[in-house]
Amino acid sequence: MDTMPRLHRILDIHTLKRGLYSSSIFIMLFLVFGVFTIYNRVAFDTNYLKAANISVIVNQASFLMVVGVAQAIALLTGDVNLSIGSVMAVTTVLFGRMLQQSSDIPLFIPIMLILFLGACIGFLNGILITKLKIPAFIASFATMYICRGFAWVFLGKTVIYRLDEGFRTISMGKVYTIGEFTITVPMLIALALILVVNFMLTRSTFGRKIYFVGSNVVAAQASGIPTDRVRITNQVISSFLAAFAGLLYVARLNACEPGMAIKTHFEAITVALLGGFVMTGGYGNVWGVVGGAIIMTAIQNGMNSIQLPSELQTLVMGLIIILTVFMNTFLLEKKMLVADKNIETKKAIISRGAQI
Amino acid sequence: MKQHKKPFRLSNLPNSLYVLFVVFIAASLAVPKFLTPGNLSNLILQSSILLLLSFGMSLVLMTGCIDLSVGGILSMTGVVMATMLRMNVPAIWAIAIGLLTGVLFGTMNGLLITKLRLPSFITTFATMGIAQSIANVVSEKRTVYWDPKPSNSLIDTLGKDFIRIEFGQTAKEVLTISYLVLITAVVITVVMLLFNKTTLKSRVFAIGENEEIARLAGIKTHFWQIGIYAASGLLAAMASLLVLIRTNSLQPTTGEGLEFQAVVAAVLGGNTLKGGKGSLTGTILGALALYSVRSALSLAGIDTSVVMIVIGAVLILGMWLNETIQMYEERIVGMLRSILMGRNHGHNA
Amino acid sequence: MPKLLELQSIGKTFPGVVALDDVSIDLLVGEVHVLIGENGAGKSTLMKILSGAYQSDSGSLSIEGIEVLKNDPKKAEQLGIRMIYQELNLIPELSVMENIFLGHELKLKGQLFLNKRSMYEKAKEILGKLNIPIDPKIQVKHLTIAARQMVEIAKALSSKAKILVFDEPTSSLTSSEIKDLFAIITSLKATDVGMFYISHRLEELFMIGDRVTVLRDGKKIATKNIKDITIDELIEKIAGREITEIYPHKKQTAGEVLLDINGLTSEKFKNITMDLRSGEIVGLSGLVGAGRSEMARAVFGIDNYKSGSVTICGEKLVKKNPKIAGQKGLSYLPEDRKEQGLALPLNVRENIVIAGIDQLFPNHIINTQKETQVAASYVEELNIATPTTEKLTRFLSGGNQQKVVIAKWLLTKAKVFIFDEPTRGIDVAAKSGIYGLMDQLAKEGAAILMISSDLPEIIGMSDRVYVMSNGILAGEVRGADITQEKILELAFSHVKGELITDETA
């Protein structure tokens, strides 16, 4: 057998399948944009697809991308992280407190401390999951409660607002404007993060180990991978990113509240699942998160733009999510089935259907 | 022939038992008002809504899926019932239609998950939004209430106490069992009966363990899965009836956040997200454990923020205790056995 | 003898592949009809059509002369067709009796509530008949693999069965249990039950079979009476070519000690002391559940142990650290490839490099080109049948999956290999390939510990044999002493006949 030519590898059906699985979200994205554009054109004679609006959507989605990636990394080893929103709250509340106490320390010290604290909470999660063998769902649910509780305790009954303007550039800064499209700092941060994480997952040995642990933790053990360490590190990265997302969040809002990001764990899971990650681990491409975040934001933006009555908004959101997942799991795999030469695929797909 | 009998195993006991145990000991020591008849009746009353929800959730979890839409279904069916009552539909019909709505919505969930093979987590997350929307549309986003009429006096009656035993003057010396608790008890008994005495248990365990095995054993897997989702919808509708009776009105946002609590109660009770195993008794204990913590802490007058921290800590403690006991199980059982054996020998001599 | 069943010109196409092409086969009353062929030859597909799990595209199925028009699992069951699958189809959380009656529970009047009492009585009766001493109320998760296999058979016999299909029933059974199983089969023959029997263990076929049908690539090659065929002919028909020798290993002088296990003790095994020398293949025999795999896992560092030590090339290993063990040159090929050996959703390339990934890319960055080249070179070296290194391992056959697991450890330049049931469920041609590979490794100076329940394999391949019994190292057999009798004697030396595991599932 000859060594594999590059082209052969790219055209291989299995590679294609893994790539396409997360890219069906982008097909859906076109659909969503299409519908809102036409509706806006017909009903209001306004241009939905103008660069300025896209810029707003992508900017808003940047934050969701960060939490989506945080969740996706946890999902890769099959360990969901429900504590993302609470980690954001507790870390940023402390951050705000630090800023309040002394205004003359350089900003990067509290930032570093906060990111470190996030990583520590992740470490705690990891220990609970691997060493104490508590299911990730319950463990991170427990830390979600604990972190939220501490966020209140730390903040007392005040709200911290009007943060340092320099600090706020990480969320409000603009870099460059092309026509109406404004490139903002959060966009670049999200892009950089996606590139780094994508590199980590696809090109580093650690990323390979993550996928392996997520696909089969027993086999990973039997291959000499320190599975516990991988899972703990994963949780650390996830919560570190959550703390980072928290900084973006407060910088954007110009306020720290204990009740912030109260549903972020749900949003993060939705974004990751829409992007092709699965609850059982081992599957998923980070670019899918980009699609998932943009689609979620675009739906909200579109519903606002067509003046959809508030009571119908969750309905439309629900229907679009179902349609997207349907695209992901059904249509695409059916196509694969026809293309695939192997009968085992069918079985594999059936067993996938039962996944949570 | 020597028969191989089932060994006694501590690990067969549900997690929630340990949590409940810890909570009860700690609460009764720390909060004197905790172990009063009044508070215990309160505890059961308060946990009844979550109990029904988490029962449905447990069944779904056993099949290896999840149903996040129960909170949405609760809001939706409640609004349907309340609107019926407002339109002077006799209470019994309103309830029937409400329950039917729950069943239908659950069936739709089941169809999406079985026939379209959609992953259950995100699908039911989406249908939760759909149910919530329906609730908002039907109620016109307002709390729905009705004027007391003979046609809906049933709701009023069900809000009353079924049994009330007074020991003294204050509320904590009064033992009450309301109709709500009675309804919950009946529903739970029926579900437990069906689970343990019919083929239900082997069906859900088989489907959860491996759908293909179940299919090969001649089980109509899709039929059962859809049925389980329908049952979850029905139980959510029943929980909604309890809320309706309890509040004598219905807010369209009632069900928010309940789905997660139901999952936690079920998972505490030993049900897993992977399916194929689980325990309904565990779920009961799980729901009670969650409410015991809350009740004890609010009796102790502890700040809500601290309450959340303590709930988190108790969850971890309970799960950890269970894990530790499993680890040292052999040693513990061995000790127990040697004590028992020793006694037996003495008896023989 | 009258015909019990006839499958005529069965054809089945899956998208893009012809699984069965015009296969006709029949089954007589009271016969054992052996089906044999390489993996992917179509045996399982054919049996799944029989059991209603698949629908055939063409051809007909008739039972006792009556054609069955639309077959499905429920109907097949009504017709008295029962399957005993290779992969155990039991629900661990349910009790033995609930498993036995899964899908056709006995009910009280009214058809709603279960009749637990009569289910219990009936289950007890069936288990008694099969000489299986298990309480029907015990949960299956507490049973050993062998006991589960017995329950599987009991399940098939729980209602009136006319046709039984055994799909590799002995792959997890020990010799004595196989004997029990064969006794059951013989008694079933007397009650006019017809049986299909699928196995890769050729010697078994000659013990139990009446007729044999060979399938290759979805086509029927031949149907013969067992009496009229020799084992060599059979192998030739299966493979489509001649395979000269199954066991290639030539005994040779052993080199220095590579692996030294000293007094290893845990809850599952006690005081195990053994050594492995360069260039030798050492068999580790014993009954299923004797603690062999558990010991191997502890040696590799997956599980913990209480006392004792593991030394590799003179260096003592730390407890519970498979990473260090791998780096020091120890490798472990687990018994259950799908569950423990491979990440099935990942492709061949990713599975091959995983164990040696840190050595291959010391700076933690993967060079895809280099990775593909390395993977491809092992695909070539081990003759793994895959079009590209990008194929998902889930789609490979059992033998090729096993080769991927081996390749994984070759990459780490491992010096000591622990093979746990290396050929279970693998067809004859692939088996011979794996034996060849083991021999080659030994020749190159590796030390191999081969855990196996297949006695001919142990006898054919090993320079020495250790035998474990109930967690204790019962003895070591060398040279001419390596006989079936001696090994079995040792294997049973500490047995108490437990069918219930201690593992808390």
Place this chain on the structure above:
Amino acid sequence: MKKGLFLVLILVSALLLQSCAKAPTEVAGSAPEKTYEFVFIVKSMQFPFFLSMIEGAEAAAATLPNVNIKCIGPETPYSVEEQIQLVEQAIIDGVDAIMIAPADSKAIVPAIEKANKAGILVATPNTKAYGGDVLTWVGVDNYQVGYELGKTLAENINFAGNVLLIEGTPGNSTSEERVEGYLDAFAEYPGINLLDSQPADFNREKGMKLMENWLQKYDRIDAVGSINKDMTMGAVEAAKAVGRDKDFIHVTFDVDNDGLDALEAGEILVTGAQNEKSQAAIALYSCYLALQGYKVPPMQYLPLSLVYKDDVPLYR
């Protein structure tokens, strides 16, 4: 600074009470024989508004040596079911008075009736309960709030212009009542063109997103109304980010330091003050007085005061 505000509030409360009951002169002087246990149940512990209410209640309790107060709230914001549980727990605890800001006016009634049965005083600061035996309600009417703010908004853009409205959580009664008031006010002026009305769930971040989306769609906006300050602050940030913060005015509700700063900076034109701290304080004093045997008026309307930039020092 804060202490000063409280003194003012307490004075106001005292005056209010004086107008309807015997002068509570004895209260300050009499030696406390019994310690009263109060519990205050808010709608959520996660929104600054309710934290501010709690502050008011605690400050009031601190002036009475024989009153202990516990302030609690549901874990899930605005969960009336959890509020009912807290009431039941308080009954078991045997408190003397329950102050509750019901998350739903109707749904809380059975719980209030339970408390009545146990002989416990119930006061409802902020939000009315549509039934049960409530000692007193202290607050502003939500519909009235919306209506007043709507009118104020219209006045400030000379009764004509493009207007947007930010709602709370769909189905939340506080939100729906205020929105209804706003809409009724707008309906009175034909010049007011309501472009859109969308929910932002009382949430700053959602308010910001919503405003960002609107800013893309509408080129001419004259005023943005909101039913709560947090959402407005989000909207202000969104407008600032694209440099359109001077193009339109914000009318909102509730006051805290954040809002006062925004008023001073000219980011918000006007906000409605419902004096939540006084609401809680008055409810507490009312309960205390009732326990001493005084009669307390069942409805205590606090005036809705509109706060402009010039009024800021008054609220500091």
